[in-house]
Structures are given as structure tokens and as C-alpha cells.
Amino acid sequence: MKNIYLHLNTRDEFLRMDISKIVYFEADGNYTNIMLANKLKSVVCMNLARMQQILTDSLKENARTFVRVGKKYIINHAYVCQINVLRQNLVLSDGASFTFQLDISKEALKGLRELYLAPSGKE
Numbered sequence: 001m002k003n004i005y006l007h008l009n010t011r012d013e014f015l016r017m018d019i020s021k022i023v024y025f026e027a028d029g030n031y032t033n034i035m036l037a038n039k040l041k042s043v044v045c046m047n048l049a050r051m052q053q054i055l056t057d058s059l060k061e062n063a064r065t066f067v068r069v070g071k072k073y074i075i076n077h078a079y080v081c082q083i084n085v086l087r088q089n090l091v092l093s094d095g096a097s098f099t100f101q102l103d104i105s106k107e108a109l110k111g112l113r114e115l116y117l118a119p120s121g122k123e
Contacts, residue, residue: 003018003020004018004019004020004059004062005017005018005019006019006022006055006058006059007058008044008054010044010045011045015034015042015044017034017036017042019059019062019065019066019076020065020076020078021036021037021038022034022035022036022037022066022076023035023036023037023075023076023079023092023098023100024073024074024075024076024079024092024100024102025048025051025066025073025074025075026048026072026073026102027047027048027071027072027073028043029047030045030046030047031043031044031045031046031047032044032046032047032048032050032051035100037079037094037097037098038098039098048071048072048073048074051074052068052074055074065077065078067112067115069090069102069104069108069109069111069112070104070105070107070108072104073102073104075090075092075102076092077115079092079093079094080092080112080116081093081095081099083109083112083113083116084109085106085109085110085113086106088103088104088105088106088109089101089102089103089104090102090104090109090112
């Protein structure tokens with residue numbers, strides 16, 4: 001399968017990232033942290049809503065790789081490993097080389113869980 005890249009061009013830098021290697025995006029005020037599978041972290045000067053729009057506009061149907069979870073995160077749904085609603089915890093992992101644990105609201109986790117349990121779910 002051909003690699004699909006996200007290109008982000010800012011005033012000071014250009015980022016080219018294979019979307020299958022992006023684990024999640026995290027809001028940080030007017031900035032967005034981008035965490036990659038190799039644990040490299042990039043920061044871009046745009047809020048998460050703008051990042052979500054860029055994903056939709058530039059990736060078209062491939063934007064479905066990502067799902068907004070609550071106010072703070074956009075995740076790559078391929079890396080969802082565990083959803084613990086009670087502990088308000090989401091584990092993202094490839095099962096071998098990395099694991100990230102994110103604190104997310106119960107409501108957001110319930111919505112994410114429903115995506116996987118729905119008959120026309122992602123998997």
C-alpha cells in the first residue's frame with residue numbers, strides 16, 4: 001500500500017509525516033502537539049480545531065484514519081488498544097514498540113467506544 005503523507009507548512013518549517021505513523025494530536029492552547037510512533041514530538045502553531053480542518057481538507061477520505069476525542073485530542077484509531085471509561089484512560093499502542101496513555105473524559109471515551117461497537121464500526 002502506498003504511504004500517504006500529511007504536509008504542514010508554517011512560517012518557520014515544513015513537516016512531512018506518514019499518516020500511519022501519527023499516533024495522536026494534542027491541543028495545547030493555540031498550539032498542537034503531534035506525537036509520532038517513534039515518539040518524536042512536533043509542535044505546530046495552530047489550534048486543534050484548525051488541525052482537524054486541515055486533516056479533512058488535505059487528506060480527504062483518508063482523514064477517517066483520525067477521530068476527535070473530546071476537546072484535547074485527535075487520535076489515529078488504528079492504535080486504540082484499551083478504553084477504560086471508569087479510569088478515564090485511553091491506551092494507544094502498536095502492541096510492540098510504544099504505548100501512550102491519555103486522560104480523557106468519560107463522555108468522550110463512551111463515544112469512542114460506541115464507534116467500535118456500532119455494526120458499521122471501524123474494525
